[in-house]
Amino acid sequence: MEARSTRTATTGTQKVDDESYRHWSPNSQTYAPADVLVRHLRTGWTLDTIAAVETFFYAGYRRVDVYYFTLRNGEASLEMPVLGNPAVRRLIDEQKLTVLRINATAEEID
Numbered sequence: 439m440e441a442r443s444t445r446t447a448t449t450g451t452q453k454v455d456d457e458s459y460r461h462w463s464p465n466s467q468t469y470a471p472a473d474v475l476v477r478h479l480r481t482g483w484t485l486d487t488i489a490a491v492e493t494f495f496y497a498g499y500r501r502v503d504v505y506y507f508t509l510r511n512g513e514a515s516l517e518m519p520v521l522g523n524p525a526v527r528r529l530i531d532e533q534k535l536t537v538l539r540i541n542a543t544a545e546e547i548d
Contacts (some may be wrong), residue, residue: 441490445498446514457515460537462474462518464517464519468519469504469519469521470504470518470519470520472523472526472529473527474518474522475509475520475526475529476525476529478496478509478511478516478518479509479527481508482511482525483496483509483511483516484509484510484511485507485508485509485533485535486507486509486510487533487534487535487536488531488536488537488538489505489506489507489508489535489536489537489538490505490537490538490539491503491504491505491506491522491537491538491540492504492505492506492540492541493539493541502513502521502522503521503522503531504520504522504532505519505520505521505522505526505537506518506519507519507520509521525543526529
């Protein structure tokens, strides 16, 4: 049996387990993975009650939704764009967020 070491990374004043820690920066990645959004919520950040969604169509039929969330932690705030997926849609339902559509078309999304 192999022993695993568990190291921690420090972000601000919070320690985060290296194995589950995934860094995201808006300067280097256009979209945050959903697990980064969930990690922020688990470490004390809160969501605004309103989120925005922007829809893109590729090749005229492939739909991609980008959700924009505003997170707050004390005086700090962060806008986090996340690609739509089942985990994000479940989070929106569980948190009872109001979602505003930024754009539309493709027959106003059926």
